[in-house]
Amino acid sequence: MSCLPTADKLRDLNERYLAFSEISPSLEEAQGYPPPFHFSAKDNLCAKGFQARAGSRILEGYRPPFDATPVAKLRAAGGVLLGKTNMDEFGFGTFCTNSGYGIPRNPFDLERACGGSSGGAAAAACMLDGHIALGVSTGGSISCPASFCGVFGLTPTYGRISRYGLIDYGNSLDKVGLLVRRSEDLRRFLPIISGADPKDPTSCAQPPLRLERKSIRTVAVPKQALQNLSPEVEEGFEHALGRLEEQGVEIMQVDMPSLRFALSAYYVLATSEASTNLARYCGMRFGVRGGSISQHYNDFFTEVRSEHFGREAKRRILLGTYARMVGYRDRYYMKALSVRQLVISEYQNVFGRSDLVLTPTMPFVAPRFSEIEKMRPLEAYQADFLTVPPNLAGLPHLSLPCGYADALPMGMQFVAPHWEEGRLLDMAESWSKGFQFRFPEVCR
């Protein structure tokens, strides 16, 4: 049953869960109501009629005069945009605790995080049956919250979905994707939002989607992915592998040594690009207005940026700026570019022998906020070690619920070769057959 709340209901719900950072004021007044489907856009996707703040205080008041291409396509397909979903500032985070607009709560447990950075999108998909949540992943920002909130999180190949209208984090890594409760919605909505768009040249090199159904025969599990897992995830993943084998899928263990370097390379590239993308936020043309303009420009923008960027944004600007300076550029930025190539070729090698690569999505289930507070930034970064590699390589991947531990969902993540999203949909459907999905009943 599709759950379509009224605007008032949605606002009530949101007071508890903070999944949305902005809700459409007049849902019921929209023409053709109830609509064929309802959707939300992560707050870094521009949508006319809404602010686009990307979870940052510095973008307070920014109302883009255009729709992001995937938003425009869903609207054109008859969807109604319920609102913008909460996120870590500019996508900088693993738990969605770095938002300038409140911290979303996990629908399974209010004391736990939704995961990041598309935390609001995952929570919305989890709470509202039939809801289509547009998320964005740079280094795992769809997989991670999908895993913590027990929904499907599809991140297509880099370049499959236009990034026009996406507020950039790392342009060579950013990918728009989908978070939904049901596998059939992936097959229905991926073709709608995909396709070449002249407004994003990187979307113009894509081959057509291949969606004819085929069964998945072999799945490779890198042994590097089985380290540093919490006991419940280790057990849940073992159990899931057993279920796959029962379904006739051959599991093979493979060695992928370069995965170890992916995390470092990712943080160098992503922060380098981010530090240039964030340069434009200087209190002048959009978003927050700076203070006195009767001062030196350097003082003017330093004031705005010091006041309105969050801690994590500042940390990543500093990291990224450092990595691209003369003297460090070769040692970090250029080296990270070659590691990326290494990771890609290692995946390609494995795809010569298997249809998909499989790992757990996150090394643990949704953590408590009290646990997150104790983590150092590096520990939080390391939690992404399984979601970062396919993102660095631009490979399509899908996190789906593979089991539950103490009533909390956990996810596993399939990775497919470039442009082979079809294999992920096939896998999602065969896995779903007979699987007991659980969703908290918060929307009635």
Added chain:
Amino acid sequence: MKIGLEIHVQLPTRSKLFCSCATSAEEPNSSICPTCLGFPGSRPALNRRALEMGVQIAQYLNCQITPTIWFSRKTYFYPDLPKNFQITQYDSPLGTDGHFHSRGKRIGIWRVHLEEDPGRIKRVGKSGEEVSLIDYNRSGIPLVEIVTAPDMSSPDEARTFITEILVELRHIIGTTASDEQTVRVDANISVGEERVEVKNIQGMRHLERALKFEASRQAKMLEAGVKVVRETRRYDEERKVTLSAREKETEEDYGYIGEPDLGTFDLLKVASVLTTSETPLRMAQRLAGHYVVDFDKAKQIVITSMAMAELFERLAEKVDPELAMTWTLGPISSHWGSIEPRLTEKVIGDVVRVVSQVADREITDSEGRRRISAIAAGECPEDISCAVEDTLLDSLISQYLDEHPNVVKDYASNPKASNAVIGHVMKASKGKYNSQEIVEAVRKEIEKRL
């Protein structure tokens, strides 16, 4: 003394480098969009024409064309730069290692690359109460940057070089000398060991003045035993001096990274389909070699107009090239303003005939000059062949109108009636006259009869 230049030339594309905004606009901030204002969520898409023009320039300057290029982000904070980074080219310019011959001297071209122009800052109000206004119409206009080796050894050489290279570039990209504000130059100049950069010099006159001032400033310092510091200076056009802008201990660090939004481009493929017509200076060289005339005179002709150079070549095929030169730079040049707009095949023929008659001593110099000014005034020069031809045109028209009196009658109510005459005359004269001449002659003849 060593001088090297970084020349920025605006490319005359209709739309900007990375968005579809028009490159020409009257009102400040009227030709702008989310992309050239750097709005979050906007994205660049490359203007292919700008890329082609850039490659044509690199090819012309004998550069090695880079097989695969991409763009880079040059990050610095300035209010006229909407994204606080400029999309330019760093690791992979369009071309490298080229050269250009200026007055026989080989000037090395280090690199040619494409980049976006920032907006324009205008300071208004009286001193002490100045306000800065920013116009983003210029933001995103395509620029080609040409970086030379420090191969020029005097301000005069630098001026000659830039004048010559601009003649060629304007021909390649299709602009005129009146667009001089679209050229900006940074000059590196060293009299002794340390070099000084004079930034953002607009216009050729200012370039030579700035260089002369800077050369003598450095020479005086060295003479007095003062060390010249490495720095960036700017040229004050009012006071005609260079002023220190900031000390430059080391290269500024722009933290270049690749621009992921635009992807890579196969320049060999782009270059393979481009053709550039003969440029003015190359034509001057050819004329000087082929017709054995003075290069500077040939250059003077091509710089005035490529059409004049073509007219000269037609003359030089018929008469002694020296005489052709004298007449081109003399009577033809002095009436050029009137001749050029009406330069039809017939007018060219008339001019060639007049000069040939002078060469054959059929008419005197002064009669020749009189006839050239008659041609310039749009009258028929009173030489026989011309008169005969015009009689032919007139008689064809008269004959047709005599045989078809209805045409004149119909013309009074519907001027299209003249089309029948025009068609007939075109056919009967076998393309001897261009359509404009025929239309004009028919109109005159019919109106005489109305």
